[in-house]
Amino acid sequence: MTIHMQHQPFPDDLTRYSEYACLDLITPEEMRRIDHNAQSLGISGLELMESAGTALSLVAQEYHAGIVLILCGSGNNGGDGLVAARHMSREAEVTVLWYDSGHQTRSTRRQLERLSHCDVRSIRFRCREDLLHHLDIFSKADLIVDALLGTGGAGTVREPLKTCIDLANQSQAPVLCADLPSPGIIPDRICAFHRPKVKDSEVYDIGIPILAEIGTGPGDLLLMQERKQNVHKGVGGEILVIGGGPYQGAPWLSGLAALRAGADIVRIVTPHYLPEPDLIHIPTSGDTITQNDLDTIIPLCDRSDVVLCGPGLGPDAHEVILTCSEHVKKGVFDADSLRTPLPHAHESLYTPHTGEFTRITGRDPGLTPYDRAHAVRNSDIPGTVLLKGPVDVISDTKRIRFNQTGTPAMTTGGTGDVLAGVCAALMVHLSAFDAACIGAYATGCAGEMITNTHGYGMTARDLIPAIPQVLFRRTLEGE
Numbered sequence: 001m002t003i004h005m006q007h008q009p010f011p012d013d014l015t016r017y018s019e020y021a022c023l024d025l026i027t028p029e030e031m032r033r034i035d036h037n038a039q040s041l042g043i044s045g046l047e048l049m050e051s052a053g054t055a056l057s058l059v060a061q062e063y064h065a066g067i068v069l070i071l072c073g074s075g076n077n078g079g080d081g082l083v084a085a086r087h088m089s090r091e092a093e094v095t096v097l098w099y100d101s102g103h104q105t106r107s108t109r110r111q112l113e114r115l116s117h118c119d120v121r122s123i124r125f126r127c128r129e130d131l132l133h134h135l136d137i138f139s140k141a142d143l144i145v146d147a148l149l150g151t152g153g154a155g156t157v158r159e160p161l162k163t164c165i166d167l168a169n170q171s172q173a174p175v176l177c178a179d180l181p182s183p184g185i186i187p188d189r190i191c192a193f194h195r196p197k198v199k200d201s202e203v204y205d206i207g208i209p210i211l212a213e214i215g216t217g218p219g220d221l222l223l224m225q226e227r228k229q230n231v232h233k234g235v236g237g238e239i240l241v242i243g244g245g246p247y248q249g250a251p252w253l254s255g256l257a258a259l260r261a262g263a264d265i266v267r268i269v270t271p272h273y274l275p276e277p278d279l280i281h282i283p284t285s286g287d288t289i290t291q292n293d294l295d296t297i298i299p300l301c302d303r304s305d306v307v308l309c310g311p312g313l314g315p316d317a318h319e320v321i322l323t324c325s326e327h328v329k330k331g332v333f334d335a336d337s338l339r340t341p342l343p344h345a346h347e348s349l350y351t352p353h354t355g356e357f358t359r360i361t362g363r364d365p366g367l368t369p370y371d372r373a374h375a376v377r378n379s380d381i382p383g384t385v386l387l388k389g390p391v392d393v394i395s396d397t398k399r400i401r402f403n404q405t406g407t408p409a410m411t412t413g414g415t416g417d418v419l420a421g422v423c424a425a426l427m428v429h430l431s432a433f434d435a436a437c438i439g440a441y442a443t444g445c446a447g448e449m450i451t452n453t454h455g456y457g458m459t460a461r462d463l464i465p466a467i468p469q470v471l472f473r474r475t476l477e478g479e
């Protein structure tokens with residue numbers, strides 16, 4: 001999997017940011033995101049695995065076991081077990097029972113090769129019968145290490161791992177689990193890496209930089225779902241953009257950006273028609289959006305997956321937005337819809353820049369990402385906030401994320417409209433928080449690409465064709 005390397009250092013002292021890292025249980029998807037981001041910050045999967053296996057071996061040695069049996073699956077969890085075996089070979093009589101599924105991960109295969117140079121007994125099993133030849137090993141072990149399934153386990157456990165787990169449970173030996181217990185195994189202790197995945201885990205650091213967790217990165221793109229083959233028209237989502245009036249181009253930029261970020265149908269309710277064959281124009285009665293247009297707009301809000309309100313709207317249509325927002329399932333509120341009283345949908349994403357944030361909260365968010373994160377966290381805005389700037393700050397009431405991508409060339413007018421359109425399209429399938437993180441990351445990456453070719457001559461329009469290259473090209477490479 002090609003890993004896109006990130007370079008720019010964080011423009012603040014990160015030692016103050018540990019409060020923004022999540023400390024409670026995390027999901028396998030979140031751990032995969034963090035792992036991938038750590039690798040994009042220059043720490044290889046093998047190095048992470050070496051740290052994990054070392055931690056595992058140190059905990060295993062606390063048992064002072066004479067005979068250790070390490071059960072290894074064919075994924076990277078198994079790799080952790082193989083590393084631990086190599087580190088424990090002098091301390092105990094170590095036997096590794098490793099599952100040869102035929103598609104071991106590259107890292108785990110590397111660990112197995114290294115083990116062949118160690119004084120460790122290594123036995124391959126491929127089916128249930130292979131295991132039944134080694135019942136004595138289970139009965140003689142003083143300690144069993146469970147490195148069969150970690151965060152990649154899914155669904156009910158298939159053979160021969162099922163039998164392996166049953167044999168481990170039937171033995172007298174305590175079971176030490178790598179990262180999290182394989183489903184059904186009875187743990188004595190759980191040695192979790194970086195963050196706990198299940199409760200009652202002991203957590204060991206494996207050297208993952210805090211920025212891999214509190215920052216956006218290529219790992220965030222893993223949250224984008226692959227489309228199945230038999231999809232129907234509209235699966236990419238129907239987006240409605242409500243905007244325009246004083247400004248003509250803004251809603252069109254948002255609409256085109258939404259299409260480029262994966263939306264299938266994009267309708268633009270705006271007074272001014274611009275000839276864009278890919279977008280559906282819904283005309284308004286006058287040259288600004290007024291109450292007279294509600295009969296047209298409300299049914300469109302009801303049928304759209306996500307509604308983006310605000311691009312180019314001007315200050316006079318706020319009442320209309322407040323009325324429409326009651327009919328909106330998932331709403332993105334940008335630009336001129338960021339006025340008090342704040343409109344809100346069932347699920348809302350607000351995308352203010354500094355001036356708009358000050359206007360809706362009455363507080364200047366400050367300059368450093370630290371202060372801006374505090375300001376967003378302490379604002380009582382009811383939803384997810386993406387506070388734009390040199391470092392974007394994304395926060396829902398629980399989590400905080402910082403996005404460093406982008407360049408000063410992006411201060412050109414309209415880049416915020418593009419960002420809002422991207423977030424709207426992503427929100428069809430993702431939460432407001434994940435959509436904002438990926439939207440900010442991708443729009444910034446697109447800005448970096450265009451700055452390389454156009455410098456300060458970049459226009460917001462230039463960003464649009466670069467969006468799918470960031471969102472979809474890397475995912476395809478990742479296959």
Ligand SMILES: NC(=O)C1=CN([C@@H]2O[C@H](COP(=O)(O)OP(=O)(O)OC[C@H]3O[C@@H](n4cnc5c(N)ncnc54)[C@H](O)[C@@H]3O)[C@@H](O)[C@H]2O)[C@@H](O)CC1
Binds near residue numbers: 049074075149161
């Ligand atoms: N860079 C990384 O990704 C790192 C991963 N680490 C370890 O790697 C683990 C994640 O590794 P993977 O993502 O490779 O996944 P796992 O090693 O957890 O399991 C994936 C393997 O199990 C099989 N499998 C999945 N569900 C199954 C089921 N229900 N029955 C039978 N077999 C099943 C899959 O076919 C695959 O071969 C973490 O839990 C952690 O222990 C650590 O080494 C830290 C670094």
Ligand SMILES: Nc1ncnc2c1ncn2[C@@H]1O[C@H](COP(=O)(O)OP(=O)(O)O)[C@@H](O)[C@H]1O
Binds near residue numbers: 352388390391406414
């Ligand atoms: N100095 C900067 N460095 C990097 N990215 C920036 C910088 N200034 C702004 N951006 C990004 O450019 C976009 C600007 O959006 P916004 O301020 O809403 O512009 P506008 O409202 O003029 O369209 C945001 O995505 C923001 O993250």
Ligand SMILES: [K+]
Binds near residue numbers: 077147150180182
């Ligand atoms: K495990």
